[in-house]
Amino acid sequence: MEFNIHSIVFLIFSVITLGGGLGTVTSRNLIHGAVYLIVSLFGVAGLFILLSAPFLAAIQVLVYIGAIAILIIFAVMLTRSMTRMTEIYNRQWSLSLVVSALLFVLLLVGIILPVWGPGTANAALQPSELVATTVDLGVAFVDGNQFVLPFEVASLLLTAAMIGAIVIARDRD
Amino acid sequence: MQECIDIFNTFAGCLTASGADPGLAQFLSILLGVVLVAMGPLVIVIFLIWVERKYAARVQDRLGPNRVGPFGLLQTFADALKLITKEDITPAGADKLIYNLAPIISVVSVILIWAVVPISPLHIGADLSIGALYFVAVGSIGTLAIMMAGWSSNNKYALLGAFRVVAQLVSYEVPLVFSLLVPVMFAGTMSMQGIVEAQLGMWFIVFSPLAALIFFISTQAETGRAPFDLIEAESELVAGYNIEYSGMKFGLFFAGEFLHVFTNALIFAILFTGGWLGPFVYQVPALGIIYLFAKGSIFYLLSLHLRNTLPRIRIDQLMSFNWKFLVPVSIANLILVAFLWKVIQLIGLLPGPENASDFLAHLPAAIIMLVGNLALTVVVLQMLRNVGRRAVAANAVSTPANAELDDQPYSLPVPH
């Protein structure tokens, strides 16, 4: 692997993403966990920019940081006692550590390396010359020969989910 | 590679011409741009504070700052000096990391917006292809800063303030985005520079004044200024989320807010009134800066005027005004505008690129759009009037005690 500016930036964003993720799961304070999550999501947004997908990067910041992370923090703050939680409720963390380490090795050695690692056919694959623009993305959503059906179904699903959430959450019947 | 025309407009080109490595020249020019974009707003904010204080004073029949420097212009420097030398207090039980991070994020979230503010035909921090979306995305980080401040202070007033922030800012982001989509649709691009250039023939505020109005109201709410200043609400929450902050950390929040108002005014000018467009701007690009700031200042003063003359509204009014009025109207407006725009395209009234700067060529399209917008406005006002009448009628029959509870003139009928 050769080192150029691209791979250095990739490394930086990867460290941000993974570090944030690690912080999220290891910090005892839930608010700190949420803040680490935001850091991690920022890293992902950076990776999207690196992949020439600025639209997805902006959406990542807007939706995941601007809405989801904020709601997480909001929910945690509403249960104030949880934010001061320091003891571990789940005593199986050591077990889960073993399981996740095993899964990691399995994924890395069993799946990721054989397919994209050195010496495989996929490793030689060059990134596509074709850069999909935001316009391409928009067209793909409304083109009958592309993704219009899942796109419309997803919007229907969101509507139903929203109505259902309101039904379950509202005070009066 | 750029040509060297003059040092002001083509910095990298000139560096290369004088023998510098092109890559290095590019890097230096970007670095200079970043520093300028980041520092410019901070210089501007010093004078904004003065303007704001003077304006508020005039509205309230006072003189305002008038001791330090001519017309009190240097008052802000004195204040900044005071804030820096003040004791910096971190409350016991505060979450130190988050507590200290919050004011920084608050200012940074505003300065980041400046990266996509085109100040002249040649000058823009980064002409992102998703500039308009970037504006919204970065703006949402400001919410985060206030949340962090409110929570980490370990103070119930601060926390209450932060709760209100989420409710308010997240809600008002919806009409903001819906009205932002209108100029994006007209221009056919999300690039800020592209949006400005698309207004060569006609400003977008003429095409859709309703979208402009909704955008203006939403940005007013996004910055948490009166009549939407429930975040701070001195009389209820003492000072809201920043109650525990002192010294320069408080100053950062303060500066961030002032700067946000001005930035939003600039964005408004860019989206709806043609940004840096004006006479001879292509011959002398630097003129664009003057045009943009002149337009922005008008909307900034409008915002100041609203702040100083309107009373604060209640939290339930705030929410129902947004969800039951602004959001439906902005959605209806977006659908209407999209429909009319398509119709105009189909019947061939839309001027092509060859006469993009022709005012008259845009006139028929503008008239159709304007009439459509006005029709929608009339319909909405009529609906409001009906609701108001019903509310009055209901008040007349109900007991006086109930009458106060029913006092929600803005709410549209909600089916139960």
Next chain:
Amino acid sequence: MGNEFDFLTHLPAIMPEIGLAILAIVVLGLDLFLPESRRRSIALVAGIGLAALALTPLLWGPPAVPTGIGPEEQNQVLLFWGGMVRHDVLAQVFKVMVLLAGAFTSLMSIDVNGIGRKGEFYLTIIVATLGASLMSAAADLIMIFVALETTTIPLYILAGFKRNDGRSAESGMKYFLFGSFMSAVMLYGLSLLYGFTGQTNIYALADFLTSPAFGENPVPVLGAMVLILVGFGFKISAVPFHFWTPDVYEGAPTPVTAYVSVASKAASFALLLRFLVAVFPADMMIGGAEIHGFWVQLAAVTAVITMTLGNVVALAQRNIKRLLAYSSIAQAGYTLIGLAAIGAQEQSVAAVAFYMFMYTFTNLLAFAVVVLFSEATGSETIADLAGLSRRSPWLALTMTIALLSLGGVPPAAGFFGKFFLFQAAVAADLTWLAIYGVLMSIIALYYYLVVVKVMYVDRSEDESKPIPMSRPYAWVLGVTSIAVLILGTVGAQVVFDWALANASTLFA
């Protein structure tokens, strides 16, 4: 597929879905404008609308496939909407199934306290049905995931719909937590498949996986397959991913339980069948490993475990909903036999389709009785069913038909369902599996017959109080029990042949 997109040629493939979307809006509008006293008609509109829509797959059937053309050309004829859905007989059969399930569920919710008069309830059922209907036709990884979520997310809401009832809330929460986790696992598997190949259409995946460019390494493919199968295992409640089933079935409002147990399961089986056959086809070898054989064996083993656990644990149940929950786990086990017998080609596909078809009617019938009984008495324990034959003879009779069908006793439909499955197993050289299935059916018969015995033999003090039944319930019970009887006699071969027709187009 040409670049020109002709809306009208693509329309028939999603006719039921378009109808469902319109029906959803109608139901929402009715909820808005009808006064409280007339909300009962929402259920009728939803139920009758769904039943009418069940005709659309029949009216706008799949296009005729010319004989003697290769799989590529077949897909060109059958794939619609840019390869998102495949309009074939398998999709047709299962669409009819889920639409009918939605219709009967709506009708049997009509008098249920707390949900019957809520337009939102029916809206959510309709959207879930839309998802299930798309699941039966989905032929693209994106579509598969969106359709799956469109089915499951409304079901989380439905399970927790009685928000003042602690059990319902718990059921909704459990379903949501397990379901979203399993969806994530499955999505990870799907994204790996996409990462390996850069393709999202399942009919294009197999070629890429077997191409030399992929590297001849079976481990990654098996890994992705296992992750996806875990997700499917959850949806069809196969052991060991069944643990949510009894709790969710017990806590959810009973019509919802009925819906989850039939529509969601049937659509999942349709999707599972289509997915496995298309992505890991019969002759698939990667680096010398039998990819196809791997999942077939996995299905056989899962079938054995699932049947065993479902039937054995069902023996100990006292709550009728929990009993039916474990019974439904066991039924999933039987159906997995059909999947394991994929070597019998069309025969096994048709057997699975028929089994799900008859199971839809049977389980709806059983749950309709439970709904009526528990609404009238407030009890769900088996012991309280005592004397039902004297309280409401018709109710007891229909319940008996349902239980006999679940147990596989002629003349109820279950007999032919199992018969076709075991026949396919024998044809695919899995005689041992067929024999094991028969043994398990005999065990199952015990707990089904215990319920019958309680209804007919045991006495109770409430025998003089008949159970009130409104007209929609009479329709549901009548139609489903007649359907079960017809499917168990003259209709069996007809439906089986229908499913068999063109099933060969699945095998590319």
